[in-house]
Amino acid sequence: MKKVLYIGFDDTDSLRGSCTTHLATLIIHEIFDQVSFLDFPNLIRLNPNIPYKTRGNGAVALRIEGEEKDLEYCKEIVIDKVKNLSEVDDENTNPGIAFVENIIPKEIIVHSQRAMWDVISIKEAEEFSSFSNVEIIKFKLGRGIIGALGAIGNPLKGDFTYEHLSYREPKKFGTKRLIDSDSIYSADKETPLTFNNIDYEYDSIMILPRGADPVFTGIRGETVEEVRKAYSLIKPLEKLPMQMVFRTNQHTNQHFSEKFSINELKPHISAIVDAEVTKEPRYIEGSHLIFSVSDSTGIIDCAAYEPTKRFRGQLSKLRIGDKITVFGGIRPAEKSHQMTINIERLKINELVKNNKLESPFCSNCNARLKSAGKNKGYKCPKCSTKFRELLPNVTEIPRELKLKDYLPPMIAQRHLTKPLVRKNRDNTSKQKQKIEINNILADLVKN
Ligand SMILES: [Zn+2]
Known part of the structure; x- marks a missing residue:
């Protein structure tokens, strides 16, 4: 009787080289003849704002079907490859593998959803080994089990x-x-x-x-x-x-699923915050742009760093009172700065009017009037007529910002960032049939 096996692995790479997808491709080459695939290999990017990650915090899941003995063979191949090809000499590489048979427990699906925006401990992930159909293998600290389970529990049912x-x-x-x-x-x-x-x-x-x-x-x-x-x-x-x-899940904004009020924010989560600009943008040393926003629960700094290039110039046009939705990662407080939202995307919901106030003109001689002092109206500098009740001329200067989404340039975007070109695109329910997936994979494996 055929069985289904879900394989997840993560944290096999390092900043020096190697790559979890490369390892996955080597594994697929080895096992392709023994089993059939229920899906393309999945590359799942998890919360990009956690401190422990190599390049892009990407884990891989393989979803396969086969006879018991063939699935056992696959497990051996995966363990062997992760053990021997991971960059385990790098102190920050802590591989982990997860195997789940037949049905993915709903607790693992919930874990996956949380792994998109939250910080999860190795201990929390390890608790899933108590399920009879879940097997977890750690190398060194085994931090990779968090992503391994996170990838398995994310079947990409929505946009992809x-x-x-x-x-x-x-x-x-x-x-x-x-x-x-x-x-x-x-x-x-x-x-x-x-x-x-x-x-x-x-x-x-x-x-x-x-x-x-x-x-x-x-x-x-x-x-x-x-x-x-x-x-x-x-x-x-x-x-x-x-x-x-x-x-x-790259380019689907999947890491932005949870809204927070400012007093709920904690370091390293990916958060959506509705707020109002309360301190105007200013450039600080290093050419980073900083401004403050608040909601009814508190106030927090927001930053667009130098690598986001022209994004800073756009956000520098925000004014006190503008209502915005900030999408970003939470940078913890350090000596040099308070807790800060590192902005990955910004949506403008309401812009305050930009009114320019000018002195009116004299009705006698047409000269520009001068203020006669606070609440004292105006006085003509030429003919000395006083205008006690006159109000200033108000000219509305159009704002340069629009009610829309602003993103950093492509060179500064995250793997998960949904680019503007995808704004109205959504691939939900456009998954391919099993037979077509296996035909395409066979073609890819051949060359
Ligand atoms: Zn005058």
Whole structure:
């Protein structure tokens, strides 16, 4: 009788190299002939604002079906690969694996939802091993079990995107990625359902990672066909032995699901806060932009840091009284600053009027009047007539901001940030059938 097995793993990589998706691709190559896949491999990005993470806090889940003995074989492969290929020498790499058989307990689904925005301890995640169909394996501190379970419990039932990843030959790791860059520009134009290939605003190619990791390209898009098409159109100048397509929560804003009042905020969560600007934006040392907002429960600083470039200029136009929704990560208080919302996105709900007050003109001689002192009206500097009751002229100067969403440029966005190009896109219930998934995976594994 066939059984279903969910496999999750996380925290296998380090800042120096390796990559959890690469490990997943190697595992898929080894087990593909033994089992069938219920889904593409899932790349699940979790709360990007937690302090313990390598590059993007991404975990992987595989959802497979097979005979008991084949599933046992798969478990062995996963354990072997995670044990031997993780960057365990790096003190910040603490891999974890989770296996769940047949039915995912609803407590793990709840854990996953929380893992999108909250900080969860290893101990809390470890408690799931009390379920009879859940198995947890820790290496070193085993922090990766938090993400491993988080990935398993997130079946991407709502909006999702795809990412096509290509991998380099090991001897090339750490060397410059060589590619015909014109081919990236034309692939971008020919595949309208891919996105974030190039940041045209800062003329920066986004599909090539910069680190020493095995990934050569990462192409993001709405459909598996479109990301594969874009990959077929680019011209790498080195041999790329492996590729894979992941279904992912990237670019869906999934980490912004919870609203908080200011007095409920705590370090490292990802939060949505409705508030009013109470202190005008100012630049501080390092060219970071800071302003304060408040609601009925308190006041907090908000920051747009230097790497967010023109985003700072836009937010610098906020004025006291503007009503906004802030989406961001909570930076804990330190000696140099109070607890601060690190803004990832800002929605403007209401703008105060920008009124310019000017002295009126003299009705006798047409000269511009001068104030005669507080509450004393005006006096003409030319003919000396006094106007005790006259009020200033009010001119409304249009605000430069609009009632809409503001995002940092692509180069400064998070993996989870839903870009403006996806504003009206949603792939909910556009999952593919099992047979088609296995055909596409077979094709990807072959080359
Ligand atoms: Zn006058």
